[in-house]
Amino acid sequence: MIEWVPPGLILILGALLIPFLKGKIRQGYMLLLPIVAFTSLLNMSEGTGFVTSFLGYGLVFGKVDKLSLAFGYVFVIMTFIGILYALHVKNKGEHFSAVLYAGSALGVVFSGDFLTLFVFWELMAFSSVFLIWYGGNKKSYDAGFRYLLVHVFGGLVLLAGIIIRLVNTGSIEFGHIDFGSLDSYLILIGFMINAAVPPLHAWLSDAYPEASITGAVFLSAFTTKTAVYVLLRAFSGVEILIWFGAIMAVFGVVYAVLENDIRRLLAYHIISQVGYMVAGVGMGTLLAVNGSVAHAFSHILYKGLLFMGAGAVIHMTGRRKLTELGGLYRTMPLTLGLYMIGAFAISAFPLFSGFVSKSMVVSAAAHEHLAVIWLMLTLASAGTFLSIGLKLPYFTFFAKDTGIKAKEPPVNMLLAMGLAAFLNILIGVYPAVLYNILPNPVDYIPYTPEHVVWSLQILLFTALGFFLLLNKLGSEPTISVDTDWFYRKGSKVFMWFVEKPLSTAAQVPVNILQRVADYLIWVGKNPTRALFLYAGSAVFKMFGRFPGLPPHASEKLLDEAWKNYPGEPVIKSPIGDSVILVLMFMAVYAIYYFIVA
Amino acid sequence: MGYLDKPGNIKILKYLFYSSLVAVVLADFFVQREKVEFFWDAIPGFSAVYGFISCILIIIVSKFIGHKWLMKKEDYYD
Numbered sequence: 001m002i003e004w005v006p007p008g009l010i011l012i013l014g015a016l017l018i019p020f021l022k023g024k025i026r027q028g029y030m031l032l033l034p035i036v037a038f039t040s041l042l043n044m045s046e047g048t049g050f051v052t053s054f055l056g057y058g059l060v061f062g063k064v065d066k067l068s069l070a071f072g073y074v075f076v077i078m079t080f081i082g083i084l085y086a087l088h089v090k091n092k093g094e095h096f097s098a099v100l101y102a103g104s105a106l107g108v109v110f111s112g113d114f115l116t117l118f119v120f121w122e123l124m125a126f127s128s129v130f131l132i133w134y135g136g137n138k139k140s141y142d143a144g145f146r147y148l149l150v151h152v153f154g155g156l157v158l159l160a161g162i163i164i165r166l167v168n169t170g171s172i173e174f175g176h177i178d179f180g181s182l183d184s185y186l187i188l189i190g191f192m193i194n195a196a197v198p199p200l201h202a203w204l205s206d207a208y209p210e211a212s213i214t215g216a217v218f219l220s221a222f223t224t225k226t227a228v229y230v231l232l233r234a235f236s237g238v239e240i241l242i243w244f245g246a247i248m249a250v251f252g253v254v255y256a257v258l259e260n261d262i263r264r265l266l267a268y269h270i271i272s273q274v275g276y277m278v279a280g281v282g283m284g285t286l287l288a289v290n291g292s293v294a295h296a297f298s299h300i301l302y303k304g305l306l307f308m309g310a311g312a313v314i315h316m317t318g319r320r321k322l323t324e325l326g327g328l329y330r331t332m333p334l335t336l337g338l339y340m341i342g343a344f345a346i347s348a349f350p351l352f353s354g355f356v357s358k359s360m361v362v363s364a365a366a367h368e369h370l371a372v373i374w375l376m377l378t379l380a381s382a383g384t385f386l387s388i389g390l391k392l393p394y395f396t397f398f399a400k401d402t403g404i405k406a407k408e409p410p411v412n413m414l415l416a417m418g419l420a421a422f423l424n425i426l427i428g429v430y431p432a433v434l435y436n437i438l439p440n441p442v443d444y445i446p447y448t449p450e451h452v453v454w455s456l457q458i459l460l461f462t463a464l465g466f467f468l469l470l471n472k473l474g475s476e477p478t479i480s481v482d483t484d485w486f487y488r489k490g491s492k493v494f495m496w497f498v499e500k501p502l503s504t505a506a507q508v509p510v511n512i513l514q515r516v517a518d519y520l521i522w523v524g525k526n527p528t529r530a531l532f533l534y535a536g537s538a539v540f541k542m543f544g545r546f547p548g549l550p551p552h553a554s555e556k557l558l559d560e561a562w563k564n565y566p567g568e569p570v571i572k573s574p575i576g577d578s579v580i581l582v583l584m585f586m587a588v589y590a591i592y593y594f595i596v597a
Numbered sequence: 598m599g600y601l602d603k604p605g606n607i608k609i610l611k612y613l614f615y616s617s618l619v620a621v622v623l624a625d626f627f628v629q630r631e632k633v634e635f636f637w638d639a640i641p642g643f644s645a646v647y648g649f650i651s652c653i654l655i656i657i658v659s660k661f662i663g664h665k666w667l668m669k670k671e672d673y674y675d
Contacts, residue, residue, distance in 0.1 A: 378644075
């Protein structure tokens with residue numbers, strides 16, 4: 001008897017039925033899917049299952065250990081929350097792609113070999129792009145294409161790495177990779193593109209804010225976190241990732257300060273938060289790996305909540321810029337409250353999920369005596385609270401009263417946000433639920449007096465700085481150029497190059513051949529007379545006249561002969577023409593061989 | 598009429614905020630330190646100063662970089 005089925009397959013196969021169902025039945029069915037997947041997850045035992053053979057390679061659909069289970073749990077929970085949040089959406093295509101996307105992310109998590117992993121990896125890119133396109137305007141259409149191009153490129157780099165690895169080692173097993181060979185570099189780059197490590201990150205901040213309201217919630221959860229998962233499995237302890245991670249953490253913070261679009265601000269903070277996880281991967285100690293997994297887990301829950309809150313605001317007001325929002329606390333207090341729970345969680349306030357997960361990574365840096373890394377991560381913590389806990393809610397819900405007539409969002413959206421908020425508080429208050437599922441045994445106590453006081457000082461004094469510099473921090477109606485500049489502006493330079501210099505240059509040989517062809521046609525109309533014309537012109541040039549004619553009459557005769565060519569009507573003398581053509585041909589041959597010999 | 602439209606309420610919130618700043622720094626002088634990984638871990642109030650400086654630095658440096666290079670008009674790519 002089958003005890004469990006890989007949850008990814010449940011969602012992917014289950015998604016196929018969604019387009020055929022209607023109304024309440026479809027809603028119930030969609031909510032049931034993640035519940036079935038979760039039941040299957042609970043029955044999974046550590047080990048390897050669902051192995052099939054393909055072209056002589058073993059494909060593993062169910063590699064189960066504590067690491068894959070931890071990601072599996074949170075992915076399925078988030079799928080349920082996302083479906084609940086999107087329940088009112090009528091567009092079946094959007095539901096289909098969202099569930100397919102979640103299923104392929106789960107597929108990656110339980111893949112035991114590179115081929116399976118790669119297929120799910122690509123499926124993830126191609127299903128998620130629809131969530132961006134369902135944003136439904138020109139901007140989302142363009143951003144979706146850019147997103148797809150970057151991910152196709154990333155997928156090819158990954159595939160190149162996988163193939164080189166297969167040729168060198170003969171194995172497609174997915175596990176720890178020794179860093180330092182070409183295949184490991186390529187695979188790492190492929191993973192890093194999905195983890196949005198700068199400078200390969202711009203697809204995220206470019207595309208996520210253009211996605212549909214409900215699609216962005218799914219997007220915020222899966223792509224970057226599957227990347228963290230594969231990095232943890234393959235590259236834990238690769239030191240350069242510590243620096244990449246710390247730079248990511250600060251990088252996202254800087255851009256978020258400049259950002260005016262609320263979901264783009266949140267998107268930059270995905271990059272920043274994933275930075276903590278990537279740094280944890282790089283440290284590779286038991287505590288750091290636990291920290292990365294724990295932070296990925298709570299990040300999915302609080303970032304989903306934040307995207308749901310921002311989505312609710314956009315859904316109800318139709319506005320997405322801080323400069324156009326304000327004063328909403330009067331009309332959307334529930335949304336504000338739920339959003340703030342997410343904001344406190346990401347800022348790592350005591351009693352919220354971020355406090356018990358982020359601090360594991362920061363403590364791991366302290367244990368390794370990585371002073372600069374520690375200072376960067378702590379600075380980014382202050383920046384996180386600044387942008388997400390203060391700036392965004394202040395300019396959206398308070399500040400000036402814009403008089404927007406808004407209501408609270410539909411009840412299913414509020415319920416989904418409520419569920420995410422509950423889980424964020426549950427993890428914060430009772431961290432054991434999270435610590436028990438981490439890959440390594442946990443010997444870490446987040447709630448010590450020194451840690452609580454330390455965190456509160458950072459956060460409260462960040463707030464002081466915010467209120468002191470409030471007038472400096474005002475949002476501005478601008479966009480900020482990022483590394484997508486190189487392919488957005490670069491593509492324009494490329495198109496100019498193709499259209500102007502390149503196509504002009506390409507025209508030159510065409511023109512030459514065209515003229516040769518024209519000339520041959522001209523000669524072909526009446527070769528005999530053409531030859532006489534050339535001969536006549538040569539004689540006239542040499543002597544200035546034709547024998548027996550004065551110069552003036554000679555010139556006139558020649559001009560008229562050129563003008564009348566090929567003669568009207570053309571007098572055809574096939575044999576004569578052929579003989580002349582053959583003679584011309586042989587003359588060219590003779591000259592050629594004379595020179596060559 | 599929102600809660601914050603009354604000036605009195607804002608005043609109350611301000612006092613609460615300032616007193617929590619004072620309370621948390623005072624508390625740091627009495628907290629037992631079990632693990633001191635960096636020298637600054639032993640300095641009471643260090644994280645308050647670091648949090649404050651971080652916040653100011655992030656705002657000023659980001660806005661400087663932004664105004665100098667990064668921020669463009671909204672139709673920049675159109």
